[in-house]
Each structure stands twice: as C-alpha cells, then as structure tokens.
Amino acid sequence: MRKTSHPCPLIAVIGGSKATPEEAAAAETVGRVLAEGGAALVCGGRGGVMEAACRGAKAAGGLTIGILPGADRVEANPYVDVSIVTGIGLARNAIVARTAQAAIAVGGSYGTLSEIAYALMFGVPVVGLGTWEIKREGHPPAPIVYAATPEEAAAHALALARRGE
C-alpha cells in the first residue's frame, strides 16, 4: 500500500495557560516561524503560551491542533483549527508529547515539566526557551536543546522534526 507522506511535520509548543507578556510574545513568534517553515502546530489548546503560539501560526496561515484536557471544545482558544476533546484531564499531556515530532517548551510550570519529561521518554526532541533545567546525579544529561531566541527555537525544532521523518 502506498504511504502518502504526512502533509507537514507536527511540532508542539508547550507552556503555561498563563503567560507573561514576554512569554506570550516569544510563543507568538515561535508559532509564526513554525508555520512559515511548513509545520503544523500542536498544543494543549488553552490560553497563555498555547494561545499565543496558535495566534502566531494562524497569522502565517498555519494549521493549529489543540489537544484539550476537558470535555468541551469551547475551552479551545480562538486560534485552534482542530480541537481534540480528550476529556482525560492532564493525562492528555502524554498525548501532546507523543503526537509531536519535536517540542518547544516556552517558560511553563509543572504541566510543562511533565510534557518535557514525556517527550524525553518518547524520544521526541525537545527545545527549551526560558524553561526548566533538570539534572540528576548519575543520570546522563537530558538532551534538551536550549535556545536563546524564539526564532532560534523554531529553527531548531524544524530541523529536529525533519531529521526524525
């Protein structure tokens, strides 16, 4: 059977449902550059960093997918094209991480940390922008690529997602 190619890589932007103005601006730029680079955006579908990233992606004509924790599509931010209504609460963080071919963490709190952990578990490349640093004595360093700017973060993720295809 012919396997048609995926129309575009899926790249996750993960981060808090509340964002500082700086985080929101960074996420919006990340979303825009990902869309310009031909990626579809996957995220948790809510506000804050997720909404800013979706807004950026839509401004560049990209496709946005929101994997919602709750039971109703109305909780999606207004820039989500496709709402996946999981109803499984924060266990949906595992799905966001698995679905992506690379993930960019922008700021974030413990939810973001769980998504970073899942991505690392599943072998999904992780790019960090002002986010968690983790270490454990005796454990190899986590392969998180830290970026200094949103443009750099998006470029890294696009390259890493394409390498995995």
Added chain:
Amino acid sequence: MRKTSHPCPLIAVIGGSKATPEEAAAAETVGRVLAEGGAALVCGGRGGVMEAACRGAKAAGGLTIGILPGADRVEANPYVDVSIVTGIGLARNAIVARTAQAAIAVGGSYGTLSEIAYALMFGVPVVGLGTWEIKREGHPPAPIVYAATPEEAAAHALALARRGE
C-alpha cells in the same frame, strides 16, 4: 475575545479495523459525502472502515484526523492527514466520541459499540448503518438514527452536527 468559527464540523466515522467489502464501500461513500458536505472526518485512524472512510474523504479533498490507540504514527492508514498519537489504547474510543459533533457507525464489533455508548453518554448524535441495536427494559430507547444507505447516513450526520453548533 473574538471566537473564530470552527472551520468545519468534525464528524466521526466509527467501525471495525476489518471490514467486509460492502462495509468498506459504504464507509468510503460516507467519507466522500461528508467531505463534499464540508465536514472534516475524525476516526480511529486504523484500517478497515476507518481507512475506507478516510480514502473517500481524501478523494473529495476533505481533511482527515486519526486518533490512534498506539504509540506510533506509522499505525495510521495512508489517508490520515493529522495523526493524534494517544498511546492510551482503546480508552481512546472516548476521545473519538467526544471530539465529534456527530458520529456514524458502520458495522463494527465491540469497539464500535463502546464508541456508540460514549457518543450517547456525551450527547453526540449517532447515526447507524448496519450496526448494533441496543435495548434495555425500562430504559428509554437510545436516540440512534438508523440509515438505509451511506448517502442517507452522511446527510443525517451533517444535519445533526450543524444543529448542535
């Protein structure tokens, strides 16, 4: 905040990962008519009825979303545009049902029955085509709309999804 309208209703086609030739033909027609009617198709992303429905939708230029049970996007059929890689096994049936604005069951076994049950639980309209009949003494009849042809099934689902918007 301005709520942009969903680009199109999401309609689920549910059915077995193995299909008889008749079921596959019916599912393909359903997928095609849904796409012609402006709906995006959501399904479990695997073979059988799901693949036939996706093939029909793609033939008409529609968008197809596969909510996969396993841990790898390669299990998606070749007509899935957006693969949601849940990794949660058959518990993903709840997500397929919640994500849809209407669902069409084509044939199917117990997995399909679970998705019908979830859709009924969540108030998602269900259209049946050669699928389960259910009854319980003392319980109101389940509001499943049985259709005689794939065209009729798709038309019912399109009307029901729009009514709920």
Added chain:
Amino acid sequence: MRKTSHPCPLIAVIGGSKATPEEAAAAETVGRVLAEGGAALVCGGRGGVMEAACRGAKAAGGLTIGILPGADRVEANPYVDVSIVTGIGLARNAIVARTAQAAIAVGGSYGTLSEIAYALMFGVPVVGLGTWEIKREGHPPAPIVYAATPEEAAAHALALARRGE
C-alpha cells in the same frame, strides 16, 4: 522468581450512579455474595449501583476498590477501601473493565453499556442482570450470561473469574 498468587479474584460490578431501589438491593446482594465467595470488588467508586455493591461487600468483610473518574478521592462512596483517582473522566470505564476478571452489569445506562463493550473487547466474561441486550445482524451473539437473580449473577461471575485464572 516465585509468582505469589493473587490474593483473590477481582470482580467488577458495573451500573448506574443512580439506581432504583430494586437495582440497589440487587447490587448489594451481588456485592455481599462476591465477598463471601472470596472475591475483591472493583467498580467505578461512585454512588447508585456502585455504592450498593460496595456496601454489600463490606458487610461481608470484602475488599472494595473504586476506580474514580474525577480528580479527588472525596468523590468515592463511603464503602470504598482503595480509591484509584484517575482524573481521566469516563475513559476510566476501560480501566474498570480491564482490571476485572469478570464483570456483572446491574441495570445501567450508556456508561454501563460502554463497560460491557470494553469487557467483551478484552475477553472479560460479562454477566447481565436486568441490563442491556445488544445485537447486530451478521455479528455472532455477544457472550453475555444473563442471570435471573443477584445470587445467580454472583455465582456465575465467581465461576467465570476462576476459570480464567
């Protein structure tokens, strides 16, 4: 490595979170007879049929396990010994079905139907007591054992759970 034997078979009682007096009385008897027969009770942990079954099991000194849909153990009924707090909503129905070595459905609505469907999918024996009847043309009859009394339902489930060990 020595595999210690499971202390007792786990048998699920599934049914509505609201119950008629007759259903509650039946579920309580089922719970009591299961505990007398040496089984631990697994259920969704909420009210109605679940609570009545747990009350019956505790009256006979049995162990009760509630697999809760929500995010807080306070939603467990007062007769649950071990609360599993899933937070995954009604997708937890798949876990109730998988965890059991046999399941008894008492009355119930669409949630119960989803659990019956999952049990049938997973090869878990199902005993029905005043619950759903399902059929599909061209599909083999579902192997649900219908019982006439709670005592008979519990006896069937105990025998079926032991056969699978």
Added chain:
Amino acid sequence: MRKTSHPCPLIAVIGGSKATPEEAAAAETVGRVLAEGGAALVCGGRGGVMEAACRGAKAAGGLTIGILPGADRVEANPYVDVSIVTGIGLARNAIVARTAQAAIAVGGSYGTLSEIAYALMFGVPVVGLGTWEIKREGHPPAPIVYAATPEEAAAHALALARRGE
C-alpha cells in the same frame, strides 16, 4: 451519610523499572517503613524500584497496589496485591500521582520526572531520594523535600500524607 475513614493513607513510591542495587535496597527499606507506619503502597506495579518497594511493604505485611501501564495483569511484579490494569500506557503516571497522598521518588529517569511533575501539579507532597533536581529562572522553587536516607524519606512521606488528610 457516615463517611468511613480510609483504612490507611496511600503513599506512592516512584522510580525506574530498572534499579541499581543501591536504589533497590533503598526502595525496599522505604516500602518496609511505609508499611510499618500503616500506609498502603501505590506504585506503577512493574520491576526495579517498584518491585523492591513492594517487596519491602509485603515483608512488613502492608497492602500493595500496582497501577500498570499495559493491558495484562501478568506484567505486575510478584509483590503486588491489587493490580489496576489501565492499558493507557505511560499516561498512567498521572493516575499514580493523583492516587497518592504523598510520593517518594527514588532515583528514576524521565518517567519518574513526569510523576514528580504530576504530583507537584496536583499538590501531592513529594519526597526525593537521589532523584531529579529541577529549577526554572523566575519560577518559585519546587516544594520537593530531599531526604538523605530511605528511613528519613519514608518518615517525611508518612508525616506529609497525614497532614493532608
């Protein structure tokens, strides 16, 4: 309605399915001291740290609950009394964290990190023993209590679990 008291607090031990001899010894001591302190043990039900903790708990006559990722109870380690067969893969980490009244992380890799993150998200107290350290600039320090010995870790967790009751 009378709310019967929970028979005992549930405390999670989280850690890798492979363990160094030192980690296994620590986990076994943790499990034993928790059981001596009257707690039931909840864990992911597999090998390594989870198995060692269960072995310790059983040696002291405690109750052990394994929340398994896979679809079959045979994957439980031999010291699990109650197997919860989730079938939802590593999304079950959210359930382990939610179900516990306190959690002790022993060593561990990214799976353990995800459970730490979930526990912090859900407000479940976390005790660390040779495990991850996390920090993010601008984020308050994570309230993880680091212990120097297994006895100290178990004592902290028992105290923290009781405080939350």
